[in-house]
Amino acid sequence: MAIEDDVLVIGGGLAGIAAAVGAHEQGARVRLVSHKQSTMRQASGLIDLLGYTPNGDGPVVDPFEAIEELPEGHPYERAGLDAVRAAMDMFDDATGEMYAGSHTDKNALVPTHGGAIKPTARYPDSAAPGIASAHGDTLFVGFDSMIEFDAPVAADHLAATGVPYETDGATIEFPGNLRDDAKVTRFAHLLDRDDEVAVDGTTMPVRTALAERVKEHIDGHDRVGFPAVLGDDNAAEVRAELADKLGASVFEVPMGPPSLPGLRLEDRLYEYLHEIGVRVSTGNPIVDVEQANGEIDRVVGDHTGREVPYKAQQYILATGGLVGKGIDSDREGVYEPVFDCHVPHPADRYDWFEDGAFDDHEFARFGVPVDTELRPLDADNVPEFENLRAAGSVLGGYDFPSEKSGSGVSLATGYAAGELAGDRV
């Protein structure tokens, strides 16, 4: 006996979640299975749609306009502009007040934790007061035990991008004796609970102590940016209290992994799946696939050594790209490990990359090609399976780091694949 659903989504990142929502909205009974932690904790938590065109023009002001110009084969072209808009609406509904940016089609420019600016379409409310394309003298504050964010460097770098306002940076000691290599969640939980900490021979709540230390540097700045550790469960409250005490708006600068904004988004979206009634199984890889008449009949998951079959009418592959191991490789070639879908790639491994770190690498575009119904295509451009669709980073034909299009493609192709699959059952 297999576990039976209408639509089975394989992969638990942004694309898989969007696919599950899309299929669910078509009235299908949906299950999402995922193996490892998604790569969302490695992402900044920003939702980039398109910041630069494939030929490098940008930063793009209106990503929707630019998406219309994309060449055939790009995942956005495959899904279509309507799907992009629908997916963003879905995202805005699902995240509610947690994300900003939906009031305009334009990209915002946000400061990165290195101090560069980056175009993005949606940003966490925690980052909203800090966007670089909004006016306001900005103070960055970093902690001396945290190497991920050097506030004075970031402030000087932001100034070098030409922002039309003042930027400054200060490094302070975080109140309370955190060990040198404390994890970001440790900072967040201290602030969430507003624990008492020892400071200069007395004790006081950590938010108060932190505000006291920042006050010395505030010097009339309109807004104060911290590394993204300002609370987890009570993040909005932490920011509000700090803002009140400092008399300035308070925001977080998105950082690299492990990323609290990424984790918060993941939590929110899984909560949303739960609210709408999508079934979720995590921690189990798909290890076998059974097919019949050119269709996937069922797949087999490995539950710590026990094989569990899953059966559905429609399947969606959203296992990620090279980073998430949805696309894998060895010295001989590049492959898609679950369904063994065709992954075009040059035969010579030395044609996979270019000489400079940021050159136009072929490997960045590795992934499965799809038709306009998002079905993976074999080497002869024939759908691999009638009832299989693919979404997100497992798709080929686009370079998300250079385009800054990763989360947008995942949402748009995921949602579109979900709708198409849901519509077929």
Next chain:
Amino acid sequence: MESSTGVLVIGGGSTGTGIARDLAMRGVDVTLVEKGNLTHGTTGRMHGLLHSGGRYAVSDQESAKECIIENRVLRDIASHCVEMTGGLFVQRPQDSDEYFQKKLEGCRECDIPAEVLSPEEAREVEPYLAEDIERAIKVPDGAIDPFRLCVANAVSTENHGGRIETHAPVTDVLLEDGEVVGVEVTHESGPGKRVHGKEGQKEKIYADHVVNAAGAWTGRIGDMAGVDIEVRPSKGVMTVMNARQVDTVINRCKPKGDADIIVPHETAAILGTTDEEVEDPEDYAEEQWEVDLMIEELKELVPILDESRTLRSFWGVRPLYEPPDTGTEDATDITRQFFLLDHEDRDDLTGMTTIVGGKFTTYRMMAEQLSDHVCERLGIDAECRTAEVPLPGSENTEVLDDAMDRFGLRSPIARRSKQRLGSRAEEVLDVDGPNPVVCQCEGVTRAELEDAIDQSGTDLNAVRLRTRASMGNCQGGFCSRAMADLLHPEYEEAIAREAYDELFQERWKGERHALWGEQLSQAMLNYALHATTLNADADPARLGQDVDFAAFDGGEFDSVERTERGADAVATDGGHDGN
């Protein structure tokens, strides 16, 4: 700009720094100039094998004897750079018994301790050896960190009053009346301690004697002096594995061949090598077949290498010397001995001596002989002391075990830091405030990086070589930017940014040769973190691009604020501060 010195040494590799230290310890006023950072040439691009001499015990017993003598000396004077792993010469079924016997006898003739191990005994030492090996010879091979060794030699030189000048390529050899009287260097690259003169400034350094220890580049220096030195550069690949599949140096017990050695090194294992003559020591092909050959051949000895994660590959160029009229056709037949070319005797050109060829393990002996020669030429009567006096960092490592707790260093980071720093640990790690780990892969703390920056300035590759930061699994993906941040505020942000770019690109260069499986996944993650999260590839500050900030989303309430503040408050032309 002009200066003068007693002896001017060209080349900051093991030979050059060894010579500089030797002469400085004899009281000679010495200046060393190096075109890149220390170890820029061959020394920084070797496997880090401390030879027992076993490798040469059949083919070249003279070299073998020198190796075992120097092996013992370096264990003594450079203990913080050496790991005595031991080595095995492993015989496979197709390798001849006759050669095995010759190797064993050769070792004994050269005073190299050698012991025959049965296959079971060999696998007890190294469990991942192939099932079908016949037997092995155990010898005292070891691993040595060439970077730390060169730095220690340079520091010792400075401690004895010498001058070390990196990033100062020789742009001319100064000749007066048919005599070499010094060199001209051009100080190049970024600001900071990398440059003692002004950037781009030429400096004439006059010297009583010039020593050409430029390795693969000795011929170029010879050209500037008008003498012919026939160096035949030969490239070899080394492939870095992400873990130590073996803890012992593994050699294949057969006559010379490609891909026949594995050297465990810190957290990694290094596979080597090939031997291919090249035209230009700075510009040669780095080819896929060479990388594949390492894995294909060496998996015969250690099968798990086939599935192991490769981090990167790098190539080194051997400065093989061809004495005139030898006419060796095959570069692999050129001798590995070193030669001391006194240009007065050889070319009727006084004032310069070239040292070329040789092996890393015997660098100190080479330095001693060269220094003896130079001292004789200059009429200096002083004894060589480099075989007895420990290098900085190796004087007294025992006291450190107790001292580590005081610096709040956590194991295994404490152990690693102590190994890297040797007897300097206390002075380096004694800092106020927190000392977080910056490079997680290699366990390198901020204090160590700041110490290395004090030594080498804004050149993060020099910092990397001193600390191993950015040399682990992620190849700088997680730490390169944080390393650069440490340059600020001493250096301005734009310099930190350039230093980060340079390091990130350097890490990429070697990683390109390991792009499949885990490391391709890592490369994509690094690319995503740096291009997506940091937007380093399209950063307007880097590109010198003007951005029209007002054209972008100004936030939900920004339109109101803009109206209230009036048009003046916002830069509409994308210019800096609206000007």
